[in-house]
Amino acid sequence: MSDATVMDGKARSRSIIDQVTEATRTLKSETGIQPGLAVVIVGSDPASQVYVGSKAKRAEECGFKSVKHELPEDTSEADLLKIVDDLNRDDSIHGILVQLPLPKQIDEGKVIQAIDADKDVDGFHLINVGRLATGASEDAFVPCTPAGCMVMIRDVLGDDLSGLNAVIVGRSNIVGKPMAQLLLAANATVTIAHSRTKNIAAVCANADILVAAVGRPEMITAEYVKDGAVVVDVGINRIDAPEKGTNADGSVKSRLVGDVAYEDAAEKARAITPVPGGVGPMTIGMLMANTLRSAYRAAGRDAPKF
Numbered sequence: 001m002s003d004a005t006v007m008d009g010k011a012r013s014r015s016i017i018d019q020v021t022e023a024t025r026t027l028k029s030e031t032g033i034q035p036g037l038a039v040v041i042v043g044s045d046p047a048s049q050v051y052v053g054s055k056a057k058r059a060e061e062c063g064f065k066s067v068k069h070e071l072p073e074d075t076s077e078a079d080l081l082k083i084v085d086d087l088n089r090d091d092s093i094h095g096i097l098v099q100l101p102l103p104k105q106i107d108e109g110k111v112i113q114a115i116d117a118d119k120d121v122d123g124f125h126l127i128n129v130g131r132l133a134t135g136a137s138e139d140a141f142v143p144c145t146p147a148g149c150m151v152m153i154r155d156v157l158g159d160d161l162s163g164l165n166a167v168i169v170g171r172s173n174i175v176g177k178p179m180a181q182l183l184l185a186a187n188a189t190v191t192i193a194h195s196r197t198k199n200i201a202a203v204c205a206n207a208d209i210l211v212a213a214v215g216r217p218e219m220i221t222a223e224y225v226k227d228g229a230v231v232v233d234v235g236i237n238r239i240d241a242p243e244k245g246t247n248a249d250g251s252v253k254s255r256l257v258g259d260v261a262y263e264d265a266a267e268k269a270r271a272i273t274p275v276p277g278g279v280g281p282m283t284i285g286m287l288m289a290n291t292l293r294s295a296y297r298a299a300g301r302d303a304p305k306f
């Protein structure tokens with residue numbers, strides 16, 4: 001049995017959603033403004049459908065106006081851009097989110113850049129990327145997954161990470177790079193490790209904060225983890241689990257694992273996030289926080305901090 005603190009993302013996200021609900025009530029009663037979130041999904045990828053469904057449901061729970069656009073797989077880029085344009089012009093909508101990935105006929109970058117940066121609650125627009133990179137994080141929408149990781153890291157280590165080494169495994173635009181910016185802004189000494197990094201286990205074993213966002217099931221074993229490290233697992237990988245038997249169609253059942261070999265890493269970590277129930281739920285909590293913030297901005301007020 002390990003002594004590591006399990007960072008419960010489900011419970012933490014719930015507390016954020018409760019705070020957002022309260023702040024929505026205040027905003028509505030004092031200004032008449034109701035935050036509005038529009039989610040757009042193209043195609044029928046089952047996982048994306050689940051995520052978008054949760055986003056719309058949580059938005060309703062928070063007291064937001066919640067709009068969902070479900071478009072067929074063969075939607076053209078022009079049709080999607082028209083919907084984004086309409087949402088940009090709609091004053092009742094404060095947050096616009098286009099679920100990724102998009103089908104191959106659509107240029108993801110073009111669609112993201114078409115979203116009004118002040119409604120880009122995913123934080124993927126170049127203006128928000130630039131704001132975060134230049135330290136103007138007060139003005140930026142921060143991508144929801146790294147923002148959620150930061151909340152959990154702060155819960156354990158506090159706001160100032162001076163003197164601590166942080167290693168992020170993975171250099172994606174939506175997790176690895178913004179995560180590095182956030183940790184740097186909190187004064188950590190930051191390294192991004194990736195598939196071309198030499199002696200990656202040794203690099204990771206120097207981390208007081210280790211964030212795994214590489215998409216390789218259970219890659220981070222005990223040798224990657226420093227004693228007492230805070231380990232944050234962003235990976236969501238479905239792997240075959242023959243021990244669970246077969247589905248009705250004869251296929252092997254699966255189970256969800258992170259990028260971290262949980263039991264192994266928990267033996268050495270001071271605190272660790274589980275999969276499922278760690279970073280994933282925080283992504284949706286932070287989306288609600290970003291949407292609230294956008295509505296507060298529209299009202300000329302400062303939103304509560306999470």
Ligand SMILES: Nc1nc2c(c(=O)[nH]1)N[C@@H](CN(C=O)c1ccc(C(=O)N[C@@H](CCC(=O)O)C(=O)O)cc1)CN2
Nearest residue numbers: 051097098099100101122144276277278279280281283
């Ligand atoms: N426009 C966006 N697209 C995508 C994003 C994003 O932030 N914005 N992130 C991911 C998917 N995602 C949210 O959209 C997301 C992924 C996972 C979870 C989550 O709660 N996962 C559960 C497990 C769920 C399961 O059983 O499959 C968990 O970790 O406990 C929430 C949101 C890509 N696209």
